[in-house]
Amino acid sequence: HFFVLPLRLAVFASSLFSSLAPSPFTTTAVVVGALVLGVLLLVVAGGFAIRHRRSVARDGVAAAKNVWLAKNNSGAGPSVAPLGADEANEADDDDSSADGAVPGELEVDKDDLDEDPDGGFREMGAANSSDGPEVESDVAVTVDGVPYWALPGLVPDHLIAKVRGIRSVAVVSRYLTLGRPNMGSIITFMNWLIVLSQISNRPVEGSPPRRLWVSYHKCAKSIYTCANIPHVYSADAILLAGLAPRGRPGPSEFRSVGAMKKAVSQAVARARAQQLKAVNTTEAPIPIPGTRPIGVVITGDEWCQWNHPGIRQTKIVFMVYYHPRVHKPFHNVAWIPLGVGHKFPVPSHSMVLNHSRSILVNMMASLATSTKRAQLAAELQRSSGLFPPGSVVVHTSKAWSATYNKGYVQPLQYRKVLLNSLFTLVPAGHNPETFRLWEALECGSIPIVLPGSGARCGKPHQMYMQPAGGLPSPIVLVKDSLTGFLLEAHRNRSRWEAHQQLLLRWYPAYKHTVYGALFNRLWGGR
Numbered sequence: 001h002f003f004v005l006p007l008r009l010a011v012f013a014s015s016l017f018s019s020l021a022p023s024p025f026t027t028t029a030v031v032v033g034a035l036v037l038g039v040l041l042l043v044v045a046g047g048f049a050i051r052h053r054r055s056v057a058r059d060g061v062a063a064a065k066n067v068w069l070a071k072n073n074s075g076a077g078p079s080v081a082p083l084g085a086d087e088a089n090e091a092d093d094d095d096s097s098a099d100g101a102v103p104g105e106l107e108v109d110k111d112d113l114d115e116d117p118d119g120g121f122r123e124m125g126a127a128n129s130s131d132g133p134e135v136e137s138d139v140a141v142t143v144d145g146v147p148y149w150a151l152p153g154l155v156p157d158h159l160i161a162k163v164r165g166i167r168s169v170a171v172v173s174r175y176l177t178l179g180r181p182n183m184g185s186i187i188t189f190m191n192w193l194i195v196l197s198q199i200s201n202r203p204v205e206g207s208p209p210r211r212l213w214v215s216y217h218k219c220a221k222s223i224y225t226c227a228n229i230p231h232v233y234s235a236d237a238i239l240l241a242g243l244a245p246r247g248r249p250g251p252s253e254f255r256s257v258g259a260m261k262k263a264v265s266q267a268v269a270r271a272r273a274q275q276l277k278a279v280n281t282t283e284a285p286i287p288i289p290g291t292r293p294i295g296v297v298i299t300g301d302e303w304c305q306w307n308h309p310g311i312r313q314t315k316i317v318f319m320v321y322y323h324p325r326v327h328k329p330f331h332n333v334a335w336i337p338l339g340v341g342h343k344f345p346v347p348s349h350s351m352v353l354n355h356s357r358s359i360l361v362n363m364m365a366s367l368a369t370s371t372k373r374a375q376l377a378a379e380l381q382r383s384s385g386l387f388p389p390g391s392v393v394v395h396t397s398k399a400w401s402a403t404y405n406k407g408y409v410q411p412l413q414y415r416k417v418l419l420n421s422l423f424t425l426v427p428a429g430h431n432p433e434t435f436r437l438w439e440a441l442e443c444g445s446i447p448i449v450l451p452g453s454g455a456r457c458g459k460p461h462q463m464y465m466q467p468a469g470g471l472p473s474p475i476v477l478v479k480d481s482l483t484g485f486l487l488e489a490h491r492n493r494s495r496w497e498a499h500q501q502l503l504l505r506w507y508p509a510y511k512h513t514v515y516g517a518l519f520n521r522l523w524g525g526r
Contacts, residue, residue, distance in 0.1 A: 239318075244298050356420075
């Protein structure tokens with residue numbers, strides 16, 4: 001725009017004066033004068049353009065310096081100023097909730113704060129610096145509460161030692177944002193890492209804890225655009241979030257890894273060169289990691305139909321939904337749990353441990369992803385009269401919604417139901433693994449799963465019905481009558497309350513085993 005506009009003005013002026021000129025000589029003089037004026041405007045515009053680029057470069061160096069300084073002090077994270085209201089990127093229509101909540105942020109009900117003295121997860125931070133209209137960035141820095149799986153004695157010492165020293169992770173995608181459900185698996189993994197980072201970097205008494213800095217970046221036009229963002233090229237690890245949509249043979253982000261490494265290396269070289277010019281001669285250059293692991297996270301293959309082209313092109317691949325035709329033959333591929341929903345507020349330990357579980361069972365689901373769900377909901381509603389009032393809670397919606405606004409119970413109310421439930425029915429959707437499974441476990445509610453629905457994805461439930469910490473999996477597989485099982489559980493409630501205590505010991509061991517293995521993959525057994 002700096003260069004095209006003056007030329008257009010010059011052409012317009014010459015044509016206008018030519019039409020008004022009384023003689024050919026005057027016409028020539030006017031045309032030449034207009035062109036000279038255009039050249040002068042072009043030179044001035046060029047000067048402004050060069051000045052603007054230098055200003056952007058200085059800002060980039062300053063941001064990189066802020067990142068490094070924040071990583072190496074005892075603060076919670078880099079002190080990067082948020083965008084102004086006129087600079088912030090607006091969310092896509094399909095990512096905004098009905099009540100106007102910002103995608104990726106959790107609204108906090110004032111009534112809920114009274115029963116949450118330790119605080120829950122308070123996600124996510126304000127929008128961070130953007131590198132053009134095709135780049136959107138968000139930063140997650142705050143995890144206030146302590147989940148029950150992170151209480152003292154439940155986190156292995158070797159994991160605490162491994163996480164110590166890691167300061168930042170950047171998550172990059174061309175099409176996924178924090179407001180998209182596909183990001184749930186990555187957000188859950190990163191929140192686990194943030195909590196362990198707080199434990200491993202516990203400071204001297206009286207000083208604030210160091211917290212892992214996780215930034216999320218959407219680069220719509222090209223994933224390499226993100227390589228120039230300071231939060232990306234200064235990160236200790238980079239995750240490329242990709243999609244494996246149903247029936248599509250696209251290579252997702254595998255082919256981007258090599259180019260991303262090259263682009264990051266170039267960005268680091270430029271930043272270091274800028275540092276040498278920008279900092280005082282007596283000040284040492286800011287150390288930026290020269291190498292960092294770059295992994296690919298594949299989401300969206302609920303039907304296990306993706307033909308995984310290019311999967312051998314990168315060493316680190318995390319794939320949601322267990323797929324025997326992918327996870328078994330390809331040793332570079334690791335299963336990553338689907339995790340909790342992207343808007344689910346993970347409760348603190350006090351909320352999980354201090355509930356009496358007055359609800360026997362709940363089923364809260366949309367009916368759009370499986371015909372079996374409507375049958376189960378009808379069975380629960382018919383049998384609810386066999387139990388004390390309020391013991392069976394059923395809430396269904398006809399349509400699935402990524403924004404929880406089509407008949408959905410809002411996240412905080414949904415969490416309250418899970419916290420008060422002894423059992424949570426987890427019917428399969430497109431895949432046996434659903435967000436509800438992990439949300440129930442985070443709330444200490446015993447998941448009830450059903451056989452079948454595995455189809456192309458292999459044996460259902462095989463990845464999470466495994467022993468951990470010397471304890472059997474507490475997840476209940478009901479093969480026969482659901483009503484019959486619930487009647488037995490009601491009559492022998494004390495037995496199942498003891499089973500729920502088993503869950504509170506099993507899940508921390510299981511969670512740290514699974515995510516610890518992913519950590520080792522990403523950082524090479526650090």
